[in-house]
Amino acid sequence: MADEKIKLPIRSALIPIFYKNFRCLMGACQDNCCDDGWKIEFSKKDYLAVKRAVEQNEKLQALVSQGMRRLRKREHDGMYAEFHITDSGRCAFHTKEGLCRLQLECGEKALPEVCRTYPRRVGYTPAAKEYSLSPSCEGVLQQLWDLPEGVGFVEDPLSSAEQATADIPRGNNLLICFEPIRSLFIDILQNRALSLTERMLYLGVVLQRLQKENWDIFDPDVWTKQVTAQTDVDTIKDMTANIPGNRDMYLMQNLQVLDAISKGQMGWPTELYKAVNVKRKFTLASTVDGVSERNIQLMTSFSKKAYEDALEKFQAAFSDREYFFENLMVAAALHMGFPALDSKEKLWEGYVSLCNLYSFYRFVSVLGCKEDQTKERLFHMIVVASRATLHDSVRFNGFQEELFQHDSSTLAHMAILLSG
Numbered sequence: 422m423a424d425e426k427i428k429l430p431i432r433s434a435l436i437p438i439f440y441k442n443f444r445c446l447m448g449a450c451q452d453n454c455c456d457d458g459w460k461i462e463f464s465k466k467d468y469l470a471v472k473r474a475v476e477q478n479e480k481l482q483a484l485v486s487q488g489m490r491r492l493r494k495r496e497h498d499g500m501y502a503e504f505h506i507t508d509s510g511r512c513a514f515h516t517k518e519g520l521c522r523l524q525l526e527c528g529e530k531a532l533p534e535v536c537r538t539y540p541r542r543v544g545y546t547p548a549a550k551e552y553s554l555s556p557s558c559e560g561v562l563q564q565l566w567d568l569p570e571g572v573g574f575v576e577d578p579l580s581s582a583e584q585a586t587a588d589i590p591r592g593n594n595l596l597i598c599f600e601p602i603r604s605l606f607i608d609i610l611q612n613r614a615l616s617l618t619e620r621m622l623y624l625g626v627v628l629q630r631l632q633k634e635n636w637d638i639f640d641p642d643v644w645t646k647q648v649t650a651q652t653d654v655d656t657i658k659d660m661t662a663n664i665p666g667n668r669d670m671y672l673m674q675n676l677q678v679l680d681a682i683s684k685g686q687m688g689w690p691t692e693l694y695k696a697v698n699v700k701r702k703f704t705l706a707s708t709v710d711g712v713s714e715r716n717i718q719l720m721t722s723f724s725k726k727a728y729e730d731a732l733e734k735f736q737a738a739f740s741d742r743e744y745f746f747e748n749l750m751v752a753a754a755l756h757m758g759f760p761a762l763d764s765k766e767k768l769w770e771g772y773v774s775l776c777n778l779y780s781f782y783r784f785v786s787v788l789g790c791k792e793d794q795t796k797e798r799l800f801h802m803i804v805v806a807s808r809a810t811l812h813d814s815v816r817f818n819g820f821q822e823e824l825f826q827h828d829s830s831t832l833a834h835m836a837i838l839l840s841g
């Protein structure tokens with residue numbers, strides 16, 4: 422039967438240890454999520470709940486009528502209204518002390534779901550009810566920084582109300598094997614006998630192997646045992662060393678990502694262009710209809726030496742913090758729902774996204790910390806990079822599609838992305 426489904430019972434929750442310990446830094450946060458110019462959009466249910474919550478409070482009612490509005494034309498994906506962001510990029514309810522006036526006066530229940538849950542994400546995979554946190558939040562990065570021993574997990578039984586069933590279509594997917602495959606991939610990301618770049622690259626080698634398997638007769642236990650048995654560190658080091666990187670192409674690629682996700686945005690993207698001495702020229706180009714012309718900017722050069730100088734300083738300052746980048750990538754992988762086992766194509770696309778993100782994190786961290794190698798500056802750079810990628814999927818996915826169109830999604834190309 423084509424539409425026959427396999428039913429997997431979900432009886433437990435999987436919680437990374439940093440999720441349990443997470444606390445919002447509130448006024449002490451340097452990139453407060455309520456002050457960053459983000460559009461805070463929510464459902465009709467949340468819109469009505471805010472209206473109801475302020476019914477008895479005239480001052481708040483006035484603030485709500487200025488600070489909250491219907492989306493009308495832009496209504497999409499169940500989003501119905503938004504908090505109006507002031508010219509300074511602040512949510513209208515955000516106080517000088519970094520607190521939320523709506524929450525202070527009406528309680529947490531009055532807040533739209535996005536405000537109550539950010540940076541948390543909770544959802545069901547075929548293995549468990551899973552909890553993750555977005556690396557776009559400084560409080561989350563602090564948790565990852567405080568875990569030199571790496572990210573651990575706890576498994577809790579679910580109450581009967583939370584238990585669910587995953588309906589998995591029979592056919593060409595490996596969703597039924599999600600748990601053992603994902604565990605193996607996390608183990609690879611956490612294998613400290615290898616550098617993080619080697620682990621990322623080896624992950625690609627293993628993924629390619631998985632793509633070549635016959636998924637109709639796949640046995641996850643046999644396969645994961647085989648891969649684990651072959652995980653000899655020297656062999657992996659030799660294998661990954663034979664996949665060459667290319668620093669010029671790494672820089673070019675990340676500058677293109679920066680261009681694609683930061684169109685017209687001043688501030689941190691401009692700082693990064695400056696840090697690597699990007700030169701541009703303006704040229705006139707015809708529009709598609711050939712009727713008019715417009716000025717476009719072309720990047721003509723950048724300085725690899727400027728990047729390598731910044732890299733040297735970065736490595737000296739953060740040489741004992743590779744664990745932090747490992748934790749960051751584990752958190753990002755969980756947040757992105759990696760691996761995508763719906764199909765062989767999706768599996769590889771998920772890996773390309775992870776490599777892109779790793780490469781971009783590295784690029785913005787090295788250049789962003791060129792003049793200031795502090796933890797605060799590093800957190801700022803990772804927060805802004807995450808907000809422009811993980812939280813702006815339209816732009817980031819557009820860039821990914823380009824990679825696939827130009828045949829730049831091979832393992833050899835991933836080696837270039839990882840060579841920064």
Ligand code: SF4
Nearest residue numbers: 445446450454558560
């Ligand atoms: S970014 Fe994170 S730590 Fe900062 S205010 Fe928002 S939730 Fe709190």
